[in-house]
Amino acid sequence: MNYPVKAVIAATGSYIPTVKMSNEAFADHHFYDRNGLPLLQEQAVILEKFKSISGICERRYAQPDQQASDLGFLAASNALDSSGIDPESLDYIIVAHNFGDVAFGSNRVSMVPSLASRIKALLQIRNPSCVAYDLAFGCPGWLEGVIQASYYIRSGDARRCMVIGTETLSRVTDAHDRDCMLFGDGSGAVILEAADDHRGGILAHCTQTHAHEYAHLLSMQPSNAPLQADSQDIFMKMNGRKLYEFALTTVPVAIKATLDKAGVPLSAINKVLIHQANEKMDAAILQRLFKLYDMPMPADDLMPMTISWLGNSSVATIPTLLDLILKGNFDNHQIHPGDNIVFASVGAGMNVNAMVYQF
Template structure:
């Protein structure tokens, strides 16, 4: 129901969508690829430590906006609106098509529309939750009525395939939601954080200068440090968002955390005293798709019939920066 001039103004998710590239890469296929480079690992080693069994890699000529486009189309179709009705497009990505213009502007071009605000948001794996919070605030303030929020990544481009501790973790994909103004609460509460004291534990410290890449354009991660920080901050921000919304853990029907590592995800659920059956898991098939992981998992849960209208859903992200955040919503 749309808000009237005198009614409170909220935002609700109107539709979801997602897209994965065609190349599904199993653990064994990746193990065989690494063996050529003299790097030893195994399917058992990857599954035991991460829960990942496969991931998808974009084709060499596919960009983040190429993956975002069909995800956006699916979300628009689910919402029952046309791209022309959008007045805001936000793309959360750490792997943009180019230095500029933004991937959001390139997506706007692919959608065949013009005029609405479009920009990228960079918070790495927390990017989608950050973008959702920004769009929610803009809709509540009356600066937008219908927003398209996309998480899209081609992380395969920045992986070091000589580092088995990182290259087995990540994949490519895109997820999207359409957010619309409503007289009924949808996004109940959000909260965002960053702590740059930990900037070095997960980063891709490269840049372009004078037509050359300077620094290291490949992903680096201190896995143990990330694990320790992630579980703690995800529990804390979830409890804070619940308190803001006047809810408790018992009110949560589904937890959809950033799909990075099954142990982090299960650890967060246990700290929140949630039944693991309430945990949405796609990391086994998608790997870590950074800003795309939460909307990919949300769309999978919606389309499988698990998440239904009226359910209370907790979304959480954590990533390089060090950034983290959560959003509680009435789907």
């Protein structure tokens, strides 16, 4: 029997930076609000409240001699080495990020050449038909890269694609804004390849851009600190409350649309791998999803979380989580053949996407 060509995950890889930054590392920071006024709470209170809301205890930072392309290369190498796939067989290398390479001690963005070209060069791939390009799509960028790779494979244009999510958010956050504690660095990668048998692969997906009203919920702005008033530096800023409300409104609906398109009931989902920006927000998204189906909340192991020790690493979050689970490095979580997995993300733009994948 001939089956339609579809994209399946052939390999995964990740790189988790070695520099651990606990919440206590921010104990000496001087935080200000958006009006340049110092936060009056004691630092210990600020840190404890941050932990209770975000679920974050620590995050990882890149070494001073590493940039986003270096992390992406290490994640890509991990995927190739662990699978034995020949890098010369790749038809596409798609690299999702938001800020390119940012050198330690600077917040200046370097995006020429593209990170994809830099990583291809580091991998020493000589094949000119291996097309390398970048994708800037906010935190949903890696998942959108997977969706694009699936189109290439299904159209017959490619047989094998690598999609990398890599970021050094620690270098574009304002040390005087308590939101800086949310973010970490990291990289994750997958290799998708064509399959023409009965294996599930990508069953359906949904992508939306809500730019009309919400484009500027995440943006680049000056530091909160008054002493930085004359600086030309700009940093990543977000409207946390409105972003939270936006995510709760849009992400569950996008997931439901994807499940309905795939013809997969919510009860058949084995795992939800979601971009992890805030532990309470992700829990609320899952609750809202089950409410849409008028179903009770399931067991606690449906949505594995890394945010407590990795923070929000943007495009690296989901591929890193997937790699940890598939390689048996995530306690009490496994993915088995036939399992249905929901992937979902929300971020700058404002962009939302979801995908249903069957292993």
